[in-house]
Each structure stands twice: as structure tokens, then as C-alpha cells.
Amino acid sequence: MEYRKLGRTDMEASVYCLGTMLFNLAKTHGDSLKQLDMAVDHGINFIDVAEMYPVNPLTAETAGDSERVIGEWLQNSGKRNDVIIATKISGAGYINVRNGAPISRATITEAVESSLKRLKTDYIDIYQLHWPNRGSFHFRKYWEFDASDQIKAEIVDNTLEILQTLQECVDAGKIRHIGLSNDSAWGTMQFLNIAEAHGLPRVVTMQNEYSLINRLYDTDMAELSHNEDVGLITYSPLAAGLLTGKYSGDVTPAGSRRSQNDNLGGRMTTASRDACDAYVAVAQKHGIDPVHMALTFCVERPFMASVIIGASNLAQLEHLLKGVDLRLSTECNANILEVFRKYPQPM
Numbered sequence: 041m042e043y044r045k046l047g048r049t050d051m052e053a054s055v056y057c058l059g060t061m062l063f064n065l066a067k068t069h070g071d072s073l074k075q076l077d078m079a080v081d082h083g084i085n086f087i088d089v090a091e092m093y094p095v096n097p098l099t100a101e102t103a104g105d106s107e108r109v110i111g112e113w114l115q116n117s118g119k120r121n122d123v124i125i126a127t128k129i130s131g132a133g134y135i136n137v138r139n140g141a142p143i144s145r146a147t148i149t150e151a152v153e154s155s156l157k158r159l160k161t162d163y164i165d166i167y168q169l170h171w172p173n174r175g176s177f178h179f180r181k182y183w184e185f186d187a188s189d190q191i192k193a194e195i196v197d198n199t200l201e202i203l204q205t206l207q208e209c210v211d212a213g214k215i216r217h218i219g220l221s222n223d224s225a226w227g228t229m230q231f232l233n234i235a236e237a238h239g240l241p242r243v244v245t246m247q248n249e250y251s252l253i254n255r256l257y258d259t260d261m262a263e264l265s266h267n268e269d270v271g272l273i274t275y276s277p278l279a280a281g282l283l284t285g286k287y288s289g290d291v292t293p294a295g296s297r298r299s300q301n302d303n304l305g306g307r308m309t310t311a312s313r314d315a316c317d318a319y320v321a322v323a324q325k326h327g328i329d330p331v332h333m334a335l336t337f338c339v340e341r342p343f344m345a346s347v348i349i350g351a352s353n354l355a356q357l358e359h360l361l362k363g364v365d366l367r368l369s370t371e372c373n374a375n376i377l378e379v380f381r382k383y384p385q386p387m
Contacts, residue, residue: 041083041364044345046124047244047269049217051165053124055339056364057086057273059350063106064094068353075357076113080123082361086346088247088273090128090170091155092137100136104158111160126166126245126273127155128221132173142173144198145205152209167206168219168247173198178222178249180307180387182256199230203240210241219273221247225260232268243270245345250274252283252334252376253307253315253386262343271345274338279307279387283334285320307387315383322375332363337376340368 043052058079063072076087092098093106107127114120129151132142141147155164171178174195177185209215218241220228228243235242246265250257250272257265257272265271278284323330338347351357368376 042339043085044271046166046271046345047217048242049244051124051217051244053086053346054084055344055346056084056335056361057088057126057346057348058084059275059348060087060089060106060110061093061095062350062352063089063109064102065105065108066102068094069109071354072109073113074354075351076110077117078354078357078361080117080119082364085122086124086126088126088275088348089159090130090168091151091158092128092130092134092170098136103136104154107155107158111158115160120161124165125159125161126168126219126247127159127164128168128170128247129155131169131171132175134170142198143169143202145201148202148205148209152214156214163213164215166217166219166245167209167215168221168245169202169223171222172220172227174227176222177224196230196234199234200238200240203231203235203238207240217241217244219243219245219247223248225264228261228264228268228270232270245273246270247273247275247348249276250338250341250344251277251279252319252337252380253279253312253383255380255385257343262341265343272341272343273346273348274344275348276307277335277338277347277349278331279312279316279334282307282312282316283319283330285316285330309387311383311386315379315386318379318383319376322372322379325375326369326372328366328368328372329363331360332366333368333372335360335363336366336368337373 042055044055046053062068087110089106089110092103094102129143129148130137133140138147174190206218220243231243248257320330323333335347338344349360351360
């Protein structure tokens with residue numbers, strides 16, 4: 041397992057991060073604990089969660105369960121100092137957590153204490169803002185995204201309040217570092233500039249979606265990552281399963297994510313199915329499992345800090361881990377580029 045330094049910190053995280061958004065106390069409790077054991081046994085030292093998890097479905101009753109599962113594992117395993125824990129505070133509009141209140145001094149203070157309690161730990165290694173208060177073009181909102189109603193002065197004031205509150209959490213030993221999620225190059229630079237001007241915590245990571253069929257990060261954000269030392273922690277590197285090939289022919293396997301969410305969060309389109317079929321063909325040409333090719337492509341991107349892998353069950357995680365040492369050939373990357381030129385943003 042390869043490890044990479046996160047931002048300008050002394051933390052070295054595995055290039056694969058265990059995603060836990062499917063960890064559910066009522067439905068997957070025992071399996072989830074075994075997934076944590078398996079991941080750590082394979083060298084993964086990075087675990088990502090959020091206060092709103094689990095998903096499928098997202099409910100007020102289950103919010104926080106994923107953190108509770110991790111907390112139980114941390115308590116029973118005694119491995120708190122062996123892993124990096126990243127969690128997230130929900131933001132404006134998500135009604136199941138604090139009735140959709142935006143991120144502020146009050147909500148951060150409450151959310152940090154609640155996460156620490158559920159995680160059964162004294163500190164959080166990376167505390168992330170799940171999405172910005174001003175809105176985001178992520179989650180397929182880029183088709184109609186409009187920033188013209190934003191008021192910069194209000195955004196700057198809110199950013200300063202957030203950073204000052206996070207500084208208080210750092211000073212109290214409750215969090216070590218901060219990260220962003222579902223944000224833009226402009227938004228990230230506001231955090232970086234304000235932090236530098238006021239001596240406040242510096243963003244170390246960005247968690248945005250990235251995969252063979254969602255490469256929005258390749259331009260502005262990639263440049264920011266390089267010059268500002270803010271690496272990407274990518275979620276959905278398999279595009280919610282599209283890149284595995286299991287939906288080829290527009291089928292819906294029983295028990296799959298698509299059986300619960302028909303368009304896979306806006307990812308399932310005619311163009312995306314065609315693109316994924318083309319990428320699966322590239323993998324087959326080179327004798328590679330399509331899952332492993334898609335994940336390795338992400339790992340090898342120059343701005344990548346870590347790639348989140350999530351599994352519905354233990355067997356699925358075991359399969360994902362079989363590809364951690366794969367490297368793509370020059371010819372394989374050339375064939376991937378050919379498909380990318382044909383389907384640059386198919387969803």
C-alpha cells in the first residue's frame with residue numbers, strides 16, 4: 041500500500057481510503073466492523089465518514105449511525121492512533137441534520153461535539169465541510185449552476201467565522217486539520233487566503249467527485265491542488281457502480297444501488313452508459329478488471345491524495361482490495377485518453 045502526505049501536514053494517508061457511507065447499525069453492523077478490520081489489515085489507515093451517513097436511504101433516524109459503527113470499532117480495536125479519521129459537518133438545506141441550518145459557529149460547535157461522542161474519540165484528524173453554504177455545482181447541479189446571486193462580502197464574513205470557530209476546535213485539541221468537500225477553486229482560495237491573512241487553520245484536502253466519467257477536477261482544481269498543496273480525496277471513483285460494467289445493457293441487478301436509485305444520482309445517462317462500456321472494453325483489452333482499472337486511474341492522477349472505496353459487503357471490499365498494487369501501462373492510458381476525448385463529460 042502506498043502512502044501520501046496530506047497537504048502540508050505530517051499525516052501520511054493510504055492512497056485508498058475506506059468509505060463508510062453504507063455503514064448502518066441496524067442493517068450492516070457486523071459486516072461493517074469486519075470491513076474495518078479487513079481494510080486495516082490490508083494497509084488502509086484512512087477512514088472517511090460524515091455525520092449524515094448512512095445513505096440509501098438518508099433518514100433523520102439513521103443519521104450518525106456510520107460514525108457510531110466506527111466509534112464501536114475504535115473502542116474495541118484499540119487502533120485509534122493507527123488510523124486517520126475524517127468526518128464532515130452537513131450544511132445548508134439538509135433537513136435531517138439540525139433542520140437544514142447552514143454551517144456557522146453554533147452548528148460547528150454542536151456538530152463537532154456530537155461526532156466526537158459517536159466516534160468515541162477525543163479528536164478528529166480532518167474535519168470537513170460537506171458542501172459550502174453558498175451552494176455548489178456538484179451533484180449534477182452544474183447544468184443549471186448560477187453564482188450571480190452570491191454576495192462576496194457575506195461569503196468572506198461567513199468563511200472567517202467558520203475558520204475562527206475551527207481554530208478554537210484545534211486549540212481545544214478536538215480537531216487536528218480541516219478539509220473542504222464539493223467546493224470550487226474560487227471557494228477554496230477564499231479559505232486559503234483568509235486563513236493566511238488571519239493565521240487560521242489551512243485547508244489540507246478537498247473531497248470532490250472524480251472518476252473516468254467525471255473529470256471536472258482536471259483543470260482549475262488540479263492546478264490549485266498542485267500549487268496550494270490541497271490534494272483530492274475522491275468519492276464515487278466507480279461512478280456509483282457504472283464503471284464496474286454491471287449495468288451494461290441497461291440492466292439493473294437485484295440488490296444493486298440502481299435498484300434503489302434509478303438514475304444513480306444523475307449519473308445514469310445514455311452517454312454515460314456508452315462511455316462506461318467503452319472503458320470496460322479498454323480494461324478487457326488489457327486483461328484488467330474494469331473495477332481495478334477505474335480505481336488505479338484515479339490513484340495515478342497527479343493531484344490525488346486518496347481514493348475512497350466503499351463496499352456493500354465484505355466480499356465486495358475484498359475484490360476492491362485485490363487491485364491496490366496495479367499500475368496502468370502507457371498503452372492502457374493512451375486508450376483511456378481516446379475514450380475520454382469521445383466522452384469528455386457524459387453525465
